[in-house]
Amino acid sequence: MEKRLIKKDAxxxxxxxxxxxxxxxxxVKKEDNVLFAPLGSGDEPFFAYLNSKNAPKNVFFxxxxxxxxxxxxxxxxxxxxETNQAAQSVLFGVRPCDAHSFVLLDKxxxxxxxxxxxxIEKRKSTTVISLACVxxxxxxxxxxxxxxxxxxxxxxxxxxTDIGGDYLAEFITExxxxxxxxxxxxxxxxxxDTKKSEIxxxxxxxxxSKIPAHEIxxxxxxxxxxxFWNTIHGKCLACGTCTYMCPTCHCFDISDEVKGSxxxxxxxxxxxxxxxxxxxxxxxxxxxxxxxxxxxxxxxxFKYYVDMFNAIACVGCGRCVMSCPVNIDIRKVxxxxxxx
Amino acid sequence: xxxxxxxxxxxxxxxxxxxxxxxxxxFRFKFVNPEDEQKYAYIPGQFGELSIYGKGESPIGIAxxxxxxxxxxxxxxxxxxxxxxLHEMEEGMMMGIRGPLGNSWxxxxxxxxxxxxxxxxxxxxxxxxxxxxxxxxxxxxRFGNITVIYGARNPxxxxxxxxxxxxxxxxxxxxxxxxxxxxxxxxxxxxxxxxVCKEVAPSKENAVAVICGPPVMIRFTLPVFFELGFSKENIxxxxxxxxxxxxxxxxxxxxxxxxxxxxxxxFTLAELxxxxxEY
Numbered sequence: 290m291e292k293r294l295i296k297k298d299a300x301x302x303x304x305x306x307x308x309x310x311x312x313x314x315x316x317v318k319k320e321d322n323v324l325f326a327p328l329g330s331g332d333e334p335f336f337a338y339l340n341s342k343n344a345p346k347n348v349f350f351x352x353x354x355x356x357x358x359x360x361x362x363x364x365x366x367x368x369x370x371e372t373n374q375a376a377q378s379v380l381f382g383v384r385p386c387d388a389h390s391f392v393l394l395d396k397x398x399x400x401x402x403x404x405x406x407x408x409i410e411k412r413k414s415t416t417v418i419s420l421a422c423v424x425x426x427x428x429x430x431x432x433x434x435x436x437x438x439x440x441x442x443x444x445x446x447x448x449x450t451d452i453g454g455d456y457l458a459e460f461i462t463e464x465x466x467x468x469x470x471x472x473x474x475x476x477x478x479x480x481x482d483t484k485k486s487e488i489x490x491x492x493x494x495x496x497x498s499k500i501p502a503h504e505i506x507x508x509x510x511x512x513x514x515x516x517f518w519n520t521i522h523g524k525c526l527a528c529g530t531c532t533y534m535c536p537t538c539h540c541f542d543i544s545d546e547v548k549g550s551x552x553x554x555x556x557x558x559x560x561x562x563x564x565x566x567x568x569x570x571x572x573x574x575x576x577x578x579x580x581x582x583x584x585x586x587x588x589x590x591f592k593y594y595v596d597m598f599n600a601i602a603c604v605g606c607g608r609c610v611m612s613c614p615v616n617i618d619i620r621k622v623x624x625x626x627x628x629x
Numbered sequence: 630x631x632x633x634x635x636x637x638x639x640x641x642x643x644x645x646x647x648x649x650x651x652x653x654x655x656f657r658f659k660f661v662n663p664e665d666e667q668k669y670a671y672i673p674g675q676f677g678e679l680s681i682y683g684k685g686e687s688p689i690g691i692a693x694x695x696x697x698x699x700x701x702x703x704x705x706x707x708x709x710x711x712x713x714x715l716h717e718m719e720e721g722m723m724m725g726i727r728g729p730l731g732n733s734w735x736x737x738x739x740x741x742x743x744x745x746x747x748x749x750x751x752x753x754x755x756x757x758x759x760x761x762x763x764x765x766x767x768x769x770x771r772f773g774n775i776t777v778i779y780g781a782r783n784p785x786x787x788x789x790x791x792x793x794x795x796x797x798x799x800x801x802x803x804x805x806x807x808x809x810x811x812x813x814x815x816x817x818x819x820x821x822x823x824x825v826c827k828e829v830a831p832s833k834e835n836a837v838a839v840i841c842g843p844p845v846m847i848r849f850t851l852p853v854f855f856e857l858g859f860s861k862e863n864i865x866x867x868x869x870x871x872x873x874x875x876x877x878x879x880x881x882x883x884x885x886x887x888x889x890x891x892x893x894x895x896f897t898l899a900e901l902x903x904x905x906x907e908y
Binding site: 356357359361362364365366367368371373397398400402403404405406407513539540541542543544545547552554556559561566567568569570571575576581585588589592593596597 | 712723871905
C-alpha cells in the first residue's frame with residue numbers, strides 16, 4: 290500500500306489544489322456549524338473540526354434529487370429525459386463513522402436485483418478521503434460499539450491520520466492511489482506506521498460511551514409486543530431530526546413538480562417518524578402512533594438491517610443524541626432493550 | 630441496465646367502467662415501444678406502479694394475465710390523487726407504467742393442486758389474472774379442480790361481469806358468485822363470502838386456497854378454511870401497503886424485515902405468522 294507523509298499545514302492547500310481540478314466536498318465553517326460543501330475558489334476548508342453538523346450522506350443521496358423530467362403534450366405529460374449526472378468528485382476529510390455509513394448504504398442501494406443508479410453513479414465517481422479521529426470528538430461518540438473505530442479505513446479510499454507534525458496518508462484503494470499525485474513525494478517510513486497504530490489504539494480506548502448494540506438483536510427478535518415500546522415515544526415530537534441527521538437513514542419520498550408545460554419527478558428525504566409516511570389513501574395507517582414509529586426506527590437499525598444485510602444500521606456518530614430536541618438518547622434505548 | 634425508476638411509456642388503449650358507481654375502471658395499456666412488452670413479462674400476482682407525470686405513482690395489482698398478449702390491464706378504484714387523475718384519462722392518452730414488481734402467486738407450487746380462489750369486492754383483480762392464466766389453453770391441464778368464490782356487496786359492484794358469465798359456461802370451473810344483497814334482477818346467490826365458503830366447503834385434499842379481499846372478509850373467511858382443515862402453508866394472500874419506489878429502498882412498506890413491494894405482496898399465512906403484525 291502506498292503511504293506518504295504530508296505536513297500538517299499543507300492539507301488545506303492539497304484540498305484547494307484538488308478543487309481546481311475536481312468537485313471537492315470538504316468541511317467548511319458556515320455560521321456556527323461545520324458542513325460538507327463543494328469547495329469553491331476562495332473557500333477555506335476547515336479540518337480542525339470535530340464532526341460535521343450534518344452527515345455527508347447527501348453527497349451520494351441528496352436531500353432532493355431530480356430522477357427524471359417530463360413535458361406536456363396533447364396526449365398528456367410524457368417522459369422527456371433521465372437526469373442522472375455524477376461529476377468526478379472527492380469527499381475530503383470525512384470522519385471514519387461517516388465513511389462507515391457509506392458501506393452500510395451500499396448494501397441497500399447497490400443490491401443485486403434492484404440497483405439504484407442515482408446513488409451508485411455518485412458513489413462510483415467519488416473518492417472518499419477519511420480523516421481519522423485521533424481524539425474522539427464528542428462524549429456522545431460510540432462508534433466502537435457498532436463495528437467502527439475512530440481510526441479506521443472502512444469505506445475510505447484514502448485514510449489521513451494525524452501522527453503529530455504530519456498526516457500519514459494511506460492510499461487504501463486504486464481509486465485513492467489515483468489522487469496520490471496531490472499528496473507530495475515524502476514516503477512514509479515504518480516509524481509512521483508504529484506511531485499510527487499507537488494513536489489508533491489510544492483513540493479506540495478513549496471512546497468511553499459504550500452500548501450493547503450487538504446483544505439486543507436476539508432480544509428484539511422476540512419483543513415486538515413488549516410494553517417497553519410504550520415508554521420511549523412519550524416526549525417525541527415527531528420532528529424527524531434524528532432521521533435527517535442520521536448517516537444511515539435512507540427513507541425517501543417520490544413526488545412530481547410541474548411548472549408550466551414542464552415538470553420533474555424528484556425524490557426527497559422522508560422520515561419514518563412522520564405520521565404520513567405510511568398512511569394509506571383509505572386512512573389506514575399500519576404504524577398508527579409514534580410508538581409504532583419509534584419501534585420501527587429502533588428495530589430497523591438494530592434488527593431489520595441485521596436480518597437483511599447482517600449489519601447494524603448505526604455508526605455511533607451520536608448526531609441523533611445531540612440533536613434531539615427532547616433528549617431521547619438512542620444509547621439509553623439500546624441499553625434499556627438489553628435489560629428486557 | 631434498465632433504470633427501475635423510469636416508467637415504460639404506454640397509451641391508454643381502452644377504459645372499461647366496471648361498476649355501477651363508476652368509481653372502478655379497468656385500464657388497458659399498450660406499450661408505445663413494442664419491445665417493452667417483453668421487458669414487462671409478468672406473472673399473475675405481481676403489481677405495477679401506474680405513473681402519471683405531474684401527479685405521481687400508484688402501486689396497483691396487474692389484472693390481466695400474461696396469456697393476454699399485446700396489452701396489460703389494471704383495475705383501479707378512484708381514491709387518491711393519482712387514481713383520480715387516472716380516472717380522468719381518456720383513451721389515446723399517454724402515461725407510464727413501472728414494473729412488473731413484487732413476487733407473484735406461486736405458480737409452481739399451485740401446479741398439480743386443486744385451487745380454491747376466494748375474492749371479495751375490489752380485491753379480485755390479481756385473482757382474475759390468476760384464473761385467466763390457469764384456464765388458458767393447455768395451462769388448464771397443469772391444475773386440478775378450480776373453485777372460485779367471488780362476492781361483492783351488490784350485483785352492480787361485481788367486476789368483470791362478462792368474464793364471470795363466460796367462466797360459468799365452462800365445465801372445468803366451479804364458479805360461485807355471490808352478493809351480500811341482490812336486486813330485482815339478480816338471480817344468483819345471496820350471502821356473505823365466508824358463509825358461501827362454508828356452503829361450498831372445498832376439500833382440503835391436495836388443495837391450496839388463494840384468498841384476497843377486504844380485512845373484514847378475510848377475518849371471517851380464514852376460520853372457515855381452518856375448519857375445513859386447510860393448513861397455513863396452503864392459504865395464500867396478498868398484502869397492500871403504502872409504497873413509493875416499489876423496489877425495497879424508500880423504506881415505507883416493510884413489515885418487519887420484509888418489504889411488501891419486493892419480498893411480497895404474496896405471502897402464505899404461515900409466512901405472515903412470522904411477520905410482525907404491522908400491516
